[in-house]
Amino acid sequence: MSHLPSFSPAYPEIFMAISALVLLMLGVFRAKDSTNLTTWLTVGVMAVTAGLAITGTHDSLTFSNLFVVNGFTVFAKVLTLLGAGLTLLLINSWAHEQKVARFELPILVLFATLGMMLMISANDLIALYLGLELQSLSLYVLAAYHRDNQRATEAGVKYFVLGALASGLLLYGSSLVYGFAGTTTFGGLAAAIKSGPNTLGVIVGVVFVISGLAFKVSAVPFHMWTPDVYEGAPTPITAFFSIAPKIAGLCLFLRVLVGPFESMIEQWQQVMILISILSMAWGSIAAIAQKSIKRLMAYSSIGHVGYALIGLVVGNEEGARGLLVYLLIYLLMNVGTFAVILSMRVKGQYVEQISDLAGLAKSRPGMAMALAALMFSMAGIPPLAGFLGKYFIFVAAVNAGFVALAIVGLLASVIGAYYYLRLIKIMYFDEPAAAFDPPGLTAGIIMAASSVLMVVLFVVPAPLVNSAEAAAKALFLG
Amino acid sequence: MIIASLAFYLFSIMAVIGALNVIFQRNPVHSVLWLIFTFFNAAGLFVLLGAEFVAMILVVVYVGAVAVLFLFVVMMLDINVIMIREGFLKYLPVGAVIGVILLVELAIVFGGWTMAPDAKGFRVLPTPDMSRISNTEALGRVMYTDYAYLFQASGLVLLVAMIGAIVLTMRRRPGVRKQSIAEQVNRDAKDTVTLVHVESGKGLS
Numbered sequence: 175m176s177h178l179p180s181f182s183p184a185y186p187e188i189f190m191a192i193s194a195l196v197l198l199m200l201g202v203f204r205a206k207d208s209t210n211l212t213t214w215l216t217v218g219v220m221a222v223t224a225g226l227a228i229t230g231t232h233d234s235l236t237f238s239n240l241f242v243v244n245g246f247t248v249f250a251k252v253l254t255l256l257g258a259g260l261t262l263l264l265i266n267s268w269a270h271e272q273k274v275a276r277f278e279l280p281i282l283v284l285f286a287t288l289g290m291m292l293m294i295s296a297n298d299l300i301a302l303y304l305g306l307e308l309q310s311l312s313l314y315v316l317a318a319y320h321r322d323n324q325r326a327t328e329a330g331v332k333y334f335v336l337g338a339l340a341s342g343l344l345l346y347g348s349s350l351v352y353g354f355a356g357t358t359t360f361g362g363l364a365a366a367i368k369s370g371p372n373t374l375g376v377i378v379g380v381v382f383v384i385s386g387l388a389f390k391v392s393a394v395p396f397h398m399w400t401p402d403v404y405e406g407a408p409t410p411i412t413a414f415f416s417i418a419p420k421i422a423g424l425c426l427f428l429r430v431l432v433g434p435f436e437s438m439i440e441q442w443q444q445v446m447i448l449i450s451i452l453s454m455a456w457g458s459i460a461a462i463a464q465k466s467i468k469r470l471m472a473y474s475s476i477g478h479v480g481y482a483l484i485g486l487v488v489g490n491e492e493g494a495r496g497l498l499v500y501l502l503i504y505l506l507m508n509v510g511t512f513a514v515i516l517s518m519r520v521k522g523q524y525v526e527q528i529s530d531l532a533g534l535a536k537s538r539p540g541m542a543m544a545l546a547a548l549m550f551s552m553a554g555i556p557p558l559a560g561f562l563g564k565y566f567i568f569v570a571a572v573n574a575g576f577v578a579l580a581i582v583g584l585l586a587s588v589i590g591a592y593y594y595l596r597l598i599k600i601m602y603f604d605e606p607a608a609a610f611d612p613p614g615l616t617a618g619i620i621m622a623a624s625s626v627l628m629v630v631l632f633v634v635p636a637p638l639v640n641s642a643e644a645a646a647k648a649l650f651l652g
Numbered sequence: 653m654i655i656a657s658l659a660f661y662l663f664s665i666m667a668v669i670g671a672l673n674v675i676f677q678r679n680p681v682h683s684v685l686w687l688i689f690t691f692f693n694a695a696g697l698f699v700l701l702g703a704e705f706v707a708m709i710l711v712v713v714y715v716g717a718v719a720v721l722f723l724f725v726v727m728m729l730d731i732n733v734i735m736i737r738e739g740f741l742k743y744l745p746v747g748a749v750i751g752v753i754l755l756v757e758l759a760i761v762f763g764g765w766t767m768a769p770d771a772k773g774f775r776v777l778p779t780p781d782m783s784r785i786s787n788t789e790a791l792g793r794v795m796y797t798d799y800a801y802l803f804q805a806s807g808l809v810l811l812v813a814m815i816g817a818i819v820l821t822m823r824r825r826p827g828v829r830k831q832s833i834a835e836q837v838n839r840d841a842k843d844t845v846t847l848v849h850v851e852s853g854k855g856l857s
Contacts (some may be wrong), residue, residue: 179800191808198815237801278819285812292805304805308812315816330820350761356771366768373766378757 183234183243186226186251187291193219194284201277209275213266216280220259220287227251233648235297239359242297245648246494249641250294250425253501257417258287260509263616264516265410271522271614272408274320282319283414286312290422294429299348299358302426306344306390309419310337316414317407329406336399340389347382350375363434377441384445387430391423393483394452397476404472409524412468413512416475421501424479428486428494432649439489446487447579453480454586461593467515467528470593471508474552477590478504484567484583488574494646496566499639503563503631507551510624514545517613517621531597533606540622541613542601547625549598553591559631566639660700667693680726688719705787 181188197215201208233244262283269275289309296302314337318330352358354376355366367376389396404412431442457477464470482504485497518525535542551560564587571580613621631638670690677683691714698707768774780790795803850856 184801191804238798240799240801276819278815282812282815282819285808285815288808300799300802301805304802304809308805308809311809311812311816315812315819318820321820353765353767354771355768355774357774362774366771366774369770370766370768373764375761375765376768378761 179238180234180236183231183236184241184295185230186223187288187295189226190219190223190284190288190291194281194288197277197284198281201281204277207275208277209269209279210266212277213262213280216284217259217262219284220255220262223291224252224255227255233651239361240298240301241295242360243295244651246425246429246645247294249498249645250421251291253425253498253505254287254290254294254418254422257421257505257509258283258290258414260505260620261410261414261417261512264413264509264513264620267614267616268408268410268516272320274408279316279319282312282316286316286414287418290418293422293426296426296429297360297433299352299360299363302430303341303345303348306426307341309422310341310390313337313415313419316411317403319411320408323408325406326408329403332406333399333403336389340386340396342386343382343389344386347379347384347386350379351383354379360430360434364436367435368437372438372441377438380435380438380442381445383430384442384449387423387427388449391420391427391479392476393449393479394456394476395449397453397456400476401469401472404475405466405468409468409512409516409526412471413508413516416471416512417505417508420475420479421505424482424486424497424501427483428497429649431486432489432494443487443489446483447576450480450483450487451579451582453477453483454583455480455589458586458589458593461590464593465528466526467518467531467597468526470528470597471511471515474590474594475508477586478552480586481564481567481583484571484576484579487579488570488576490570490574491643491646491650492570492573493567494649495639495642496563496570498642498645499566499635500563502638502642503551503559503628506624506627506631507548507560510544510548510621510628511552513613513617513621513624514541514548517541517610517617519611520608522611528597528600530607531601532604534601534610536606537609538612541610544621544625545601546598547628548621549594551625551628553594554587555591557629557632559628559635562632562635656700659696663693663696663700667697681723684719684723684726687722688715691715691719702782703787705791 193215197212197219200215201212204211227248230248231243232248235242262280265279265283266275269279286309289305289307289312292305293302293309294305296305314330314334317333318327320326348358351363354373355363357363357366385396389399392400404415407415431439431446435442453476457473457475457480461470461473461477464473478500482497482500485493485495485500487493488496515526516524518530520530531545534545547558551558554560554564564583568580568583571577571583667690670686670693673686674683674690677686691710695707695710698704698710782790848856
């Protein structure tokens with residue numbers, strides 16, 4: 175009756191899925207502890223997948239239009255894989271130190287990343303939901319991975335229950351949208367929504383879909399799980415949470431809003447403006463009172479999502495470019511910062527209070543310098559890349575006429591600068607606390623490389639900006 | 653047609669009664685039994701809609717597997733209902749207000765429901781002619797061809813759920829004596845029984 179669909183656009187995903195199964199078998203049947211082996215193989219798989227994605231087919235639809243590949247998805251996938259691969263290295267060294275290494279750990283990360291890739295390439299509401307669920311389920315398990323730790327299990331349960339609620343919202347919204355349009359493919363939805371007046375039903379549906387997605391990227395007012403889960407989950411897994419899912423989620427968010435719901439821009443723009451402003455404001459204000467550095471990073475990531483959402487609100491090519499640039503820089507900053515947080519050990523014990531950083535400049539000047547560079551970058555202070563990210567976003571907003579939004583963003587980043595700079599003040603000017611152990615090799619390399627890249631990217635932004643621009647163009651072509 | 657509408661009202665009223673009982677039963681085991689009752693009525697409603705495959709799946713999967721699993725879990729966990737009910741009255745007003753708001757919103761949305769003007773044209777998979785092709789066949793044709801990608805993706809989701817359950821619960825305890833059937837079957841008389849010739853009057857040394 176029908177012939178086989180073309181598999182070539184999905185080669186990266188197929189390769190990843192098959193390797194995940196093979197690695198699982200390897201781990202199960204190999205008698206010795208194979209965490210190290212599977213981790214390095216997983217990193218290799220991610221690298222090969224990224225290579226396949228870059229060299230593979232661009233601009234095609236397959237599996238009866240359920241799956242799309244274009245320049246934008248390729249860029250987003252490479253970013254996601256980069257984030258996942260780097261955090262996996264951090265996870266590996268942590269798991270061995272804590273003696274909780276099990277071979278399922280890298281495989282769950284691999285499955286989560288596969289879910290993100292499916293999300294990014296989804297061209298249908300069902301495909302979107304399945305990708306999201308594959309990602310979320312793996313993340314719930316990862317949050318509770320340290321199962322003998324009460325806080326980790328609490329984080330896992332909390333994440334699971336609230337995540338299930340968000341999935342419910344998303345599904346409910348999708349069903350309303352489907353009821354209106356009679357189809358779930360993005361192309362069909364775009365045509366159906368364009369063709370008729372947007373009735374209340376479909377608007378409510380879109381708002382529910384937005385709420386579900388906003389939960390997954392932890393934008394205010396759907397952020398309440400973030401600080402608790404980030405604090406409770408093991409630190410390197412928190413690093414993973416704060417990077418790869420955010421990148422994939424925001425790229426998916428953008429694709430959904432400017433794809434099927436493009437002609438409803440007036441309706442969703444209001445909602446997105448509100449979400450963006452609230453996230454920026456709450457991310458900056460609530461972070462001030464935090465004592466734990468992991469909670470601080472949770473609020474910081476809420477704030478960063480707020481800034482990134484400005485690029486989404488604008489809803490044009492410039493905004494998409496700003497978003498992609500922002501995401502890459504956010505990725506590097508967060509990986510570096512978490513590498514520092516993972517090196518906060520006193521006599522083999524992990525500490526995570528901000529006050530533990532006191533006087534770091536005297537005991538470990540290199541680490542203090544790396545963290546200072548990353549914090550300046552997070553605050554968006556030039557000559558560091560964080561400034562560029564915010565710059566492209568704000569310029570896109572101003573050019574599209576959202577001056578007020580850009581001003582709110584600027585104000586929020588001034589407030590945010592306070593708590594980033596406070597960390598630097600504590601490190602450089604406070605009385606020294608107990609000295610940290612020397613950082614591990616992986617963490618050391620990652621923190622050094624990311625802080626150096628902050629400067630390099632500021633000096634030579636052209637390659638990044640150009641490729642982001644090409645990706646953004648591809649999004650609005652197809 | 654009067655029989656069909658009578659059946660519809662019967663199934664729906666029973667489903668609602670069953671659902672209410674799921675919530676209000678004091679004994680969690682009874683709740684699960686009422687849940688099974690509700691599933692059966694929902695299956696009846698599906699049959700009335702002409703979706704006999706979904707109806708059967710509902711009975712086989714939900715009643716046969718999910719509800720029975722629930723039953724096991726409920727029986728194994730020693731749930732103290734009084735404890736769970738403690739905050740009931742305290743949270744009732746808030747819950748009721750949210751419930752009423754949601755209900756009103758739903759009513760507004762569905763009261764003014766319209767479809768996109770060309771929604772019929774956008775349908776990806778129109779319902780085939782039911783007199784020529786059965787429910788099961790129609791679903792199978794779609795699921796394993798057009799939606800094969802989604803089918804595989806859901807398989808991965810289930811695999812992750814399985815891995816997750818194992819990761820979070822399996823523990824290897826040292827010193828547990830397990831029955832190894834292979835070892836028992838492979839046991840040979842030669843390995844375990846020795847014939848000793850005992851000289852009379854000396855005994856075993």
